[in-house]
Amino acid sequence: MMLPALILLAAISIIPFLYMIWMSFNTVSLFGGVSFQWAGLANWVQMFTDPDVKSSWLISLIYFVATVGVEMILGIAIALLLYEITWGKNIALSLIIIPMFIAPVIVGLLGRFMLDPTYGLYSWLFKSTHIYTHPILGEQVSAFVSVVLMDVWEWTPLITLITLAGLVSMSQEVLEAAKVDGASYLARLRHVIFPLTTSVIVVALLIRAMDAIRYFDVIWLSTAGGPADSTKIIPLRLYDEAFRFFHLGYAAAIGLGMLAFSIIVANLFLAALKRREVAG
Amino acid sequence: MSRTLRATTRQVILYILLVIVLLWILVPIVWMLLSSLKPTNAIFSSTPTFLFVPTLQHYIDVFTSGNGFSSYIVNSILASGISTLISVGLGCFAGYGLARAQFKGKDNLAFWIISTRMAPIAAVILPLYIGFRYLHLTNTLTGLIISYLTFNLPFAIWIMNAFFSDLPISLEEAARVDGAGRWQTFWDIVLPLVAPGTATTAILCLVFAWNDYSFAQTFAGPNSQTLPLSASQLITQTGIDWGQLTAIGTIVALPMVVIGLAVRRWLVKGLTLGAVK
Numbered sequence: 001m002m003l004p005a006l007i008l009l010a011a012i013s014i015i016p017f018l019y020m021i022w023m024s025f026n027t028v029s030l031f032g033g034v035s036f037q038w039a040g041l042a043n044w045v046q047m048f049t050d051p052d053v054k055s056s057w058l059i060s061l062i063y064f065v066a067t068v069g070v071e072m073i074l075g076i077a078i079a080l081l082l083y084e085i086t087w088g089k090n091i092a093l094s095l096i097i098i099p100m101f102i103a104p105v106i107v108g109l110l111g112r113f114m115l116d117p118t119y120g121l122y123s124w125l126f127k128s129t130h131i132y133t134h135p136i137l138g139e140q141v142s143a144f145v146s147v148v149l150m151d152v153w154e155w156t157p158l159i160t161l162i163t164l165a166g167l168v169s170m171s172q173e174v175l176e177a178a179k180v181d182g183a184s185y186l187a188r189l190r191h192v193i194f195p196l197t198t199s200v201i202v203v204a205l206l207i208r209a210m211d212a213i214r215y216f217d218v219i220w221l222s223t224a225g226g227p228a229d230s231t232k233i234i235p236l237r238l239y240d241e242a243f244r245f246f247h248l249g250y251a252a253a254i255g256l257g258m259l260a261f262s263i264i265v266a267n268l269f270l271a272a273l274k275r276r277e278v279a280g
Numbered sequence: 281m282s283r284t285l286r287a288t289t290r291q292v293i294l295y296i297l298l299v300i301v302l303l304w305i306l307v308p309i310v311w312m313l314l315s316s317l318k319p320t321n322a323i324f325s326s327t328p329t330f331l332f333v334p335t336l337q338h339y340i341d342v343f344t345s346g347n348g349f350s351s352y353i354v355n356s357i358l359a360s361g362i363s364t365l366i367s368v369g370l371g372c373f374a375g376y377g378l379a380r381a382q383f384k385g386k387d388n389l390a391f392w393i394i395s396t397r398m399a400p401i402a403a404v405i406l407p408l409y410i411g412f413r414y415l416h417l418t419n420t421l422t423g424l425i426i427s428y429l430t431f432n433l434p435f436a437i438w439i440m441n442a443f444f445s446d447l448p449i450s451l452e453e454a455a456r457v458d459g460a461g462r463w464q465t466f467w468d469i470v471l472p473l474v475a476p477g478t479a480t481t482a483i484l485c486l487v488f489a490w491n492d493y494s495f496a497q498t499f500a501g502p503n504s505q506t507l508p509l510s511a512s513q514l515i516t517q518t519g520i521d522w523g524q525l526t527a528i529g530t531i532v533a534l535p536m537v538v539i540g541l542a543v544r545r546w547l548v549k550g551l552t553l554g555a556v557k
Binding site for chain 2: 082261
C-alpha cells in the first residue's frame with residue numbers, strides 16, 4: 001500500500017540528495033551539456049572560508065532569531081487576547097489568519113508597495129509623522145527590519161492559531177480553581193496557562209523554525225538581498241551562487257549545510273511529537 | 281458592582297488591543313484591494329487617496345496586455361491541481377499503511393518523510409535543476425508538477441497518517457469480523473471517516489503549490505509560467521505598474537484565502553503536521 005508513494009518519494013528525494021553530494025565534490029558546468037569535473041574538497045574548503053557565506057549565515061541567524069522570536073511573542077500574546085475576549089472570537093481569528101494564505105511572493109511585493117518611497121502608504125505615514133524619512137528599503141538597517149516585519153506579518157497568525165488551539169484544550173477545572181483561589185492573571189499565566197500549553201508552543205516554535213530557513217521569496221521580491229547584501233540570507237546566497245554565477249558545485253556544498261540545519265530541526269520536531277504522544 | 285465594572289473595563293481594553301491587531305493585519309490587504317480598483321493617477325500620487333471612482337481597468341489590463349495572463353492561470357491551476365491529486369491520492373494509501381502497519385525501521389521511515397518535507401527549497405531546487413536539464417523537463421508543466429511533489433507528497437503522507445492514526449482501530453476490526461476484506465474496509469469504512477482530513481490535506485497542498493514562486497522562477501519557461509511569476513514580471517527597469525500588480529496580487533490571494541478559511545477547523549492539525557489537534 002505504501003510502495004507507490006515511497007518509490008516516487010525516493011526518486012524525487014534520495015536521488016537528488018545523492019546527486020547533490022556528488023555535485024559538491026565537483027566543478028559542475030552547464031555549457032554544452034551538463035559536465036562534472038572532480039574538484040575534491042575545494043567547494044567544502046571554500047564554503048568554510050568564504051567571508052560572503054559566513055556573513056550570509058550570520059544574517060540568516062539574526063533574521064531567524066528576530067522573525068521567530070517576534071512571531072512567538074506576538075503570536076502567543078494575540079492568542080491570549082483572543083482567548084480572553086467574550087464576543088467575536090471566531091470572526092477575529094478568521095481575519096487574523098488571512099496573511100498565512102497569501103503567497104510569499106505577493107507579501108514581498110505588497111511590502112515593497114506599502115514602503116515605496118514615493119507612493120507607499122506606510123512610507124507616507126512615517127514621513128508625515130517624521131518618524132522615518134529615508135527610503136525604508138534603501139537603507140541597510142531599515143530594510144532588514146522591514147523584511148523581518150514582513151515575515152512577522154505573514155507568520156505570526158500561524159503561532160496565534162496553534163497557541164489558541166492549545167489554550168482552548170486546557171482543562172477548565174484547573175483554570176477555575178486558580179481563579180477561585182484569587183490568583184492574579186499574571187500568576188495564572190505563569191503557574192497554570194504556560195505549563196499547560198508548553199508542548200503546543202514548542203510545536204509552534206519548531207514548525208516556524210523549519211519554515212524560516214525553507215522560504216526566501218519575501219526577501220527575494222522585496223529587497224533581493226540588498227541594499228549592500230544586508231538582507232542576503234543563506235538561501236538567497238545559494239541561489240545567487242547557483243543561478244547567477246553558475247558555481248553549481250559550490251552551491252551544492254552550501255545547500256548541504258542548510259540541509260544539515262533542517263535535519264536537526266526535524267529531529268527536534270520528532271522528539272517533541274514523541275513526548276506529546278507519551279503525555280497523551 | 282465594582283467587580284463587574286472591573287470586568288467590563290478589562291474587556292474594553294482587550295477590544296482596543298484587538299482593533300490594533302486587526303488594523304495591523306488588515307491594512308495592507310485592504311490597501312491592496314483598494315489600489316487594484318483605483319484609477320492609475322490615484323495610485324501614483326504622493327499623498328494617499330482614499331476617495332476615488334472605482335474602476336476594473338487594472339483587471340482588464342492584466343488580461344489584455346498580451347502577456348498571456350489567461351494561460352498563466354491555466355498553468356497555475358494544472359500544476360497545483362495535478363500535483364495535489366497525485367500527492368493526496370498516493371498520500372492516502374501510504375498514510376494509512378504507515379498508521380496501521382508495524383514494522384522495523386518505521387521511525388526511520390517517518391524521519392525520512394518529515395525531513396524531505398522540511399528540506400530548504402533552495403537546496404532542493406539545485407539538484408532538480410541539473411536533473412531536469414538532463415531529462416529535458418525544464419519549461420514543462422511535468423517538471424513543475426514533479427517539483428511540487430517534492431514537498432507535497434511527503435506532506436500528504438505525513439498528514440494523512442496523522443488523520444488515520446486518530447481513528448479507533450476497533451471500527452476496522454469490527455468490519456473485518458463482519459467479513460469485509462482489507463480493501464473493502466479501507467474504501468467503505470475508513471476513507472469516508474477521514475474525509476475532512478483528506479479535504480484539509482488537499483487544500484493545504486493546493487495552497488503550497490499555488491503560492492510557489494521559487495520553483496516556477498527556476499524551472500518554468502514560456503510554456504509553463506504560473507501566476508506568481510506574472511506578478512514579479514511587472515517589476516521592470518522603468519518602474520512598477522502597481523495597479524496591475526495589486527490586481528494580480530488579489531487574483532492570486534483571494535481563492536487561497538477562501539478555501540483556506542473553509543477548512544479552518546482542521547487547519548491546526550494540518551499545519552502542525554498532526555502534532556496538535
